[in-house]
Amino acid sequence: MVNGKESAELPALILKLKARDFIDDSSRFNMLANYVGEYSKSLFEKQDRAENLVSTVLYELISYAVGIAEEQSVVNISFGRNEDDMSFVIASEVKKSSVPKLQELKRSLQNNKAESLYIKLLQSKEYGFSLEGDFGLYMVVNDYNANIDLNYDSAANKFEIRVSVSIKEI
């Protein structure tokens, strides 16, 4: 499939990986994001820009997902494109201590607060690093005009993040 001429059936790529693998070796976030970016670039006309976008967005999603996932759980990742959009889906089990954080994010997304929170972060006078925060996801929503759906099944203790980005963003 070259230059997106044949439209891919969604998803193009499905991966099942252990959350533990990423916790043990954080360079795997980079490895995986770059792999998916490079693997899927031939689905797009502007290949280098597409590779850069896919890797960047996926990196933030996996980092967030692994950060809230149960350490022993499997993280399901899929990526694909259709005519107008590309789709990223990440699902796993959430660790109990991360449930409030997940719900907080869900509320922000439902109230369309992510973009304004991102702008607020950029404009605030606060200093200090937060490696556990939602900054990456807010950045994806604001800078890539991404739509994020977050589903949390409290009975099964599972979450799913579905992200859609328009091809026009490439």
Place this chain on the structure above:
Amino acid sequence: MMISNNTYNLKFDPVDQEICFSGNLRVNKVAELEKIYDFMEKVHDSMEGVMRLNFRRMKYVDANGLQAIMLFLKYAKAKDKLDIKLIVSNVLTWAEKTLYSFSKISDRIEFVIHDQNFYGSQSIIEDQDFIPLLRNQTKLLWPLEREVLIKHGLAKGMRVADICSGCGDTSLLVARELNPSMIVGVDHSTAGVGFAMERQNEFKVRNAEFRLGDASSLMLEDNSFDFVICRLSIQIFSKPMDIMRELYRITKTGGRIYVTGEDYDMIVGSPHQEEIRNVYNMAGGYGTDMGMDLYNGRKLYSMLRDMKLSDIRTDHIVVDTVNSDRDAFAEMVESWKHFSAETISSELNLDQSTKTKLLAGYDTHLKAIKYPHGYSTWTVVAASGEKKSA
């Protein structure tokens, strides 16, 4: 002054008051982020005026790395001491999007896309319509240039880069006929790179790879190629040495840099030689107005000398109506006619009488080429040199 680890590098260049970011800034340790932030703060505090943050060679940054940059920009805003320029390449989606958002942090931050209008003729050179001209030139040059490339040292098994590869025809010919282990073609034209990839796929060429890239800031490793080609491209850039420096950087010690350039004074034809010379004098002048140097061929030797290359070799690749097919030659001049009398005329808003003169001049040249007793030449200067050990 610099900091780096095995994935990223931040280097301060005092000449331009610029921190050059390169590599991959995906960091998950607070200490590492603090180190990056401190470096930027220290550089900031040591200067006056304008501070440039150049991200053109930074392929990826994660949210953590972005936080370090964001916090620094907030620091700069609070200090209110410097104007900050965020310099990005439009090849990198992340930089174009996120650093644009970051530029809103303060009125004193300017967002600059380096490779947007970075040479005068960019919009037309990178357009789909330019591809037929490139293809016609390659059709004429390749039978002659193939031997010149061998003479200048391109050999089987080498790792080759073709910078400003255009629509990729020459890269693919090198890949198929001269058997390098790999040739990496880089061009800034999406249309050109797309065309090259389609051809590569069609011809099932395995030892070639095409990338979109900025020739003055290549995403290629230092010292990584045995033979680096840059054909008919230095002449279109207003700052040719920015590209030459990159060619030098990616060439291995002992490897060779091969460049070619046109020289409009060396296009001649008969009959009607004066009319023919006149049209190329005009076209050369309009090229200059567009920021090109169509007399660059004669300067290549000096440029290679300035770069301290050794074993400099030069050749004239002379396409004429005897050694080449007249129809193919005429087709190329037809492409030039269209490019000069239509595209460039319109870019420069030339008046109708000038346009008519140009069209008439090219038509005269075309007659000389097509006339069985006529004769014409187009000369391209090729020059190469070896990168010595430091």
